[in-house]
Amino acid sequence: MVKLTPPMGWNSWNTFGADINEALIFETADKMAESGLLACGYDYLVIDDCWSLKERDEQDRLVPDPVKFPHGMKAVADYVHAKGLKFGMYSCAGNLTCAGYPGSFEHEFIDAATFAEWGVDFLKYDYCYHSNIIPGEYLYRRMGLALENCGRDILFSACSWGIDETHTWIKTSSASMWRSTGDIVDTWESVKSLAAQQKALHPYNGVGCFNDMDMLIVGMHGKGNVGFQGCSDIQYRTHFSLWAFLSSPLMIGCDIRDMSPETLSTLTNRDIIAINQDPGCRQPYPLQGIWRDDNLIAYAKNLTGGDIAIGFFNLSADKATARLNLDELGLPHSTHKTLSMKEIWTQKDALIRNAHVAWELEPYDCAVFRAKVVDLA
Numbered sequence: 001m002v003k004l005t006p007p008m009g010w011n012s013w014n015t016f017g018a019d020i021n022e023a024l025i026f027e028t029a030d031k032m033a034e035s036g037l038l039a040c041g042y043d044y045l046v047i048d049d050c051w052s053l054k055e056r057d058e059q060d061r062l063v064p065d066p067v068k069f070p071h072g073m074k075a076v077a078d079y080v081h082a083k084g085l086k087f088g089m090y091s092c093a094g095n096l097t098c099a100g101y102p103g104s105f106e107h108e109f110i111d112a113a114t115f116a117e118w119g120v121d122f123l124k125y126d127y128c129y130h131s132n133i134i135p136g137e138y139l140y141r142r143m144g145l146a147l148e149n150c151g152r153d154i155l156f157s158a159c160s161w162g163i164d165e166t167h168t169w170i171k172t173s174s175a176s177m178w179r180s181t182g183d184i185v186d187t188w189e190s191v192k193s194l195a196a197q198q199k200a201l202h203p204y205n206g207v208g209c210f211n212d213m214d215m216l217i218v219g220m221h222g223k224g225n226v227g228f229q230g231c232s233d234i235q236y237r238t239h240f241s242l243w244a245f246l247s248s249p250l251m252i253g254c255d256i257r258d259m260s261p262e263t264l265s266t267l268t269n270r271d272i273i274a275i276n277q278d279p280g281c282r283q284p285y286p287l288q289g290i291w292r293d294d295n296l297i298a299y300a301k302n303l304t305g306g307d308i309a310i311g312f313f314n315l316s317a318d319k320a321t322a323r324l325n326l327d328e329l330g331l332p333h334s335t336h337k338t339l340s341m342k343e344i345w346t347q348k349d350a351l352i353r354n355a356h357v358a359w360e361l362e363p364y365d366c367a368v369f370r371a372k373v374v375d376l377a
């Protein structure tokens with residue numbers, strides 16, 4: 001299937017790891033619908049690794065763990081669908097999944113048929129224990145074909161962490177998103193490192209196949225499977241803004257049954273989500289400016305209809321001033337145009353003087369603008 005804007009939803013891995021079950025999924029589905037997350041576009045609920053038994057059945061089919069999922073996966077899918085959500089599951093291109101459960105290697109078509117029968121709408125496909133002889137591109141094409149031929153629209157989410165030159169071949173499979181980097185953990189260093197690694201990969205992002213910077217850590221505060229030391233609410237807001245700005249899928253990873261008001265308000269900022277979901281999916285471009293160091297990054301992205309999204313991200317523990325020259329955006333003085341710039345989180349306007357903007361940022365904070373092209377007064 002083709003997905004035209006970055007997928008959004010929730011995934012069990014970051015917080016729950018192997019500790020998943022039917023009750024958790026039902027409660028999470030309830031909360032996605034009740035909290036307003038679904039209304040903001042988070043419509044895929046995805047169960048990650050550790051959902052099956054360690055052995056296939058006599059027909060070689062995957063078997064949901066009957067202790068975790070006593071009514072089977074069709075019942076889970078039905079519940080999720082009844083809430084207006086779509087249902088996602090997980091498998092792997094290797095013999096085993098990363099956590100050691102059966103993978104789909106040499107079972108691609110039978111597994112795709114099983115997922116279709118259960119009512120699955122999304123498959124995350126990992127890369128652990130894969131063959132050293134068969135290239136990754138063959139393995140992802142295989143499962144892509146199996147899904148395209150299974151009789152159901154199933155979004156294919158590739159997860160080979162950007163290795164084996166994934167960017168050069170992933171679009172030859174039917175993947176709608178591909179993990180462009182390694183696993184996130186709930187630390188500020190992890191956010192910074194993933195953002196930096198993404199820099200060279202922007203040209204590969206675009207409509208129909210999105211660079212997946214990994215699930216969000218917003219609101220985890222150090223709890224759960226990839227918990228570690230956690231981040232502050234400001235850091236989570238900057239992380240969320242950066243992922244949204246760079247057109248990554250937005251897959252929530254915290255326990256949404258127990259979200260703080262700050263977490264919910266970060267995740268449901270509709271103006272930030274609108275930049276992520278802009279139908280043009282234009283490539284973000286780094287602004288050159290004169291930057292202090294790599295900890296202050298700035299991007300712009302042209303939006304459908306003529307607006308420009310502009311983001312300043314202060315990744316450092318110190319205050320910083322971001323600067324922008326309108327020349328870089330294609331608006332030199334000779335055009336007799338300028339920008340009207342409102343910052344989304346604070347609703348403050350930026351002052352533009354001599355085609356130049358300077359914006360103060362607190363430690364770890366960001367500023368994201370939706371700028372409109374207007375006549376020079």
Ligand code: GLA
Nearest residue numbers: 013048049098099126159183
């Ligand atoms: C890999 C993936 C993670 C998660 C785990 C599950 O590490 O990159 O996102 O799916 O496997 O075991």
